[in-house]
Amino acid sequence: MTEKKFKYHLRGGSAKEVCPNCGQRTFVPYVDEGENIVGELYGRCDRENKCGYYRYPRGVVSNAVVKPVAIEDCPRLTFSPNAYTRFGASPIVSNLYIYALSISHEKGISRVLNIFNAYRVKTWQGYVLFPQFDINNDFRSAKMIKYNDNGHRSHDAGSSTWLHALKDFRYLHNKGKLEQCFFGEHLLDPERYKQLFKKDLTADTPVFVVESEKTALMMAIHSASDGVWLACGGSQMLKNAKRNKVLEGRNVTLIPDNGQFWNWKATADKYGWKIISSIENFRWNGLKNPPCTEGWDIWDVWEFLLKFKTEDYEIY
Numbered sequence: 502m503t504e505k506k507f508k509y510h511l512r513g514g515s516a517k518e519v520c521p522n523c524g525q526r527t528f529v530p531y532v533d534e535g536e537n538i539v540g541e542l543y544g545r546c547d548r549e550n551k552c553g554y555y556r557y558p559r560g561v562v563s564n565a566v567v568k569p570v571a572i573e574d575c576p577r578l579t580f581s582p583n584a585y586t587r588f589g590a591s592p593i594v595s596n597l598y599i600y601a602l603s604i605s606h607e608k609g610i611s612r613v614l615n616i617f618n619a620y621r622v623k624t625w626q627g628y629v630l631f632p633q634f635d636i637n638n639d640f641r642s643a644k645m646i647k648y649n650d651n652g653h654r655s656h657d658a659g660s661s662t663w664l665h666a667l668k669d670f671r672y673l674h675n676k677g678k679l680e681q682c683f684f685g686e687h688l689l690d691p692e693r694y695k696q697l698f699k700k701d702l703t704a705d706t707p708v709f710v711v712e713s714e715k716t717a718l719m720m721a722i723h724s725a726s727d728g729v730w731l732a733c734g735g736s737q738m739l740k741n742a743k744r745n746k747v748l749e750g751r752n753v754t755l756i757p758d759n760g761q762f763w764n765w766k767a768t769a770d771k772y773g774w775k776i777i778s779s780i781e782n783f784r785w786n787g788l789k790n791p792p793c794t795e796g797w798d799i800w801d802v803w804e805f806l807l808k809f810k811t812e813d814y815e816i817y
Contacts, residue, residue, distance in 0.1 A: 509539055509558050520546040521666045522554035523735060524644065524679050526575075531558050541666055542659070548737075556658065575678035578665055580640045584673040588664070589623030589630050597622075597629045597715065600652030604807060605722050616722045619697045620685055630664065631714035631732075634687035636747050641682050642674075644714060644734065654715070684714045684732040685721075686747060694729070702729070708753045712736055712761070716800040723803060728752075736761050739768045748772070756780075758798040 509531040520528040521542050530544035543558035592598045593614065601613050623630040628645040635641060643664040647655040654660065665674050688694050694702040707728030711717050717732035724730075733739050736758065753774040757765040762778050769776040780797055792805060 509533055509543070511545060512536065512538070517547070518544070519663070519666060519679055520548070520552060520554055521662045522546060523548060523552040524642070524663050524681060525552070526678060527552070528554075541668070542662075576675060578642060578674055578677040578679045580642070580665075580674045585621070585623075585632055585634075585640045585643070588670070588673070589625045592617040592622045592624055592629070595624040595627075595629050596648040596650045597652060598624075599650065600648070601719065601722060604652070604804060605719075608722055613722055615697075616718065619688065620718055620721065621687075622718065628662075631684050631718075633682050633684055635682040636686050636689050638687055638690070638693070642679055644684075646714075648715075652715075680744075681734060681738065682744060683710070683747070684734060685717055685730060688729050688731075689747060689751075698726075704750055705752050708748065708751045709756055710739070710748075710753060711756050711798060711800075712738075712758050713798060713800070716798050719800045720803065736764060739765065745772065748774075756799045759794050759796055 511529050512532045517526045518528040518530050518538075518541075519526050523546060525546070525548060527547040528544050529547060530538045530541075532538055539558045543556050546552040546554040598613070598617060601617070602610065605613055621632050621634065623632075623643075625645070627647050629648060630643040630645050632643040633641040645662050645664060647657070647660040649655055663679070664670060665676075665679060688697065689702070689708070691702040694700075708731060709717075709720070709728055710731050710733055711720065712733060712735060714732040714734065717730040721730040739745065739755070749772075753772070755765050755769050755774055755776040757776070757780070759780045762776070762780075766776055768774070777799075780794065780799060780802060794801070
């Protein structure tokens with residue numbers, strides 16, 4: 502029996518590329534027989550449990566020749582000045598914005614739009630862009646996610662990527678290594694915070710950290726007066742000491758997704774931050790069909806409260 506040969510195979514060696522789904526340099530690309538990378542979207546992310554991205558290049562013709570770059574030789578990804586201002590459209594054309602209005606109608610249209618604008622959310626060809634501006638207002642990149650009209654993210658192929666991973670916009674940056682910051686981090690600048698929210702930002706101002714960008718955005722719509730809402734973008738993203746320096750000396754509270762409490766508690770203990778475990782301990786009384794809270798985050802709980810009458814259940 503002759504051995505079956507495949508047109509493409511996963512590249513060998515230790516050099517990795519930036520994953521088009523999670524943005525980490527953990528992506529093993531597919532290459533052709535000449536060891537040329539087939540395309541940026543085709544390959545497998547090594548973060549199988551946390552990302553799980555995989556795409557085989559079926560029917561794709563390879564004509565790309567890309568030299569693998571060792572991580573230590575990669576400069577930090579840098580965008581040209583004002584790159585983000587030249588990209589994308591108003592958030593009001595997105596499914597996520599329409600959903601936010603439908604679930605937050607009592608807050609008013611201006612409130613929803615102001616928060617979307619404060620976090621600099623935009624849209625492009627069906628994608629919602631969640632930009633990462635650091636505390637110095639430098640633009641790192643933008644996570645791009647497509648949403649269904651019910652406000653849940655689409656899981657179709659190609660429904661999530663990063664701005665810097667798109668070939669058409671490579672001219673906007675230096676093709677370096679992405680160093681992520683918190684979504685909403687630019688709001689930790691006192692002058693910027695006061696300009697947007699008309700109040701002073703102090704060391705006592707609560708800073709809430711959640712995993713999902715959508716959750717940070719929606720919670721800011723409903724409770725921005727309580728403090729600053731940030732998203733770290735992944736369950737493992739709080740383990741980067743360099744990224745966490747921006748939170749030093751602040752009144753930080755972590756609000757992990759259900760199932761991540763003990764993972765995040767180790768980080769909270771390390772930095773002396775507070776952590777909320779209410780999602781882990783959620784219980785329902787008087788509700789005939791209590792929801793399955795597996796994988797829920799604080800916004801899922803909040804959304805449930807908004808959709809059902811309070812006399813239908815008790816929470817403790």
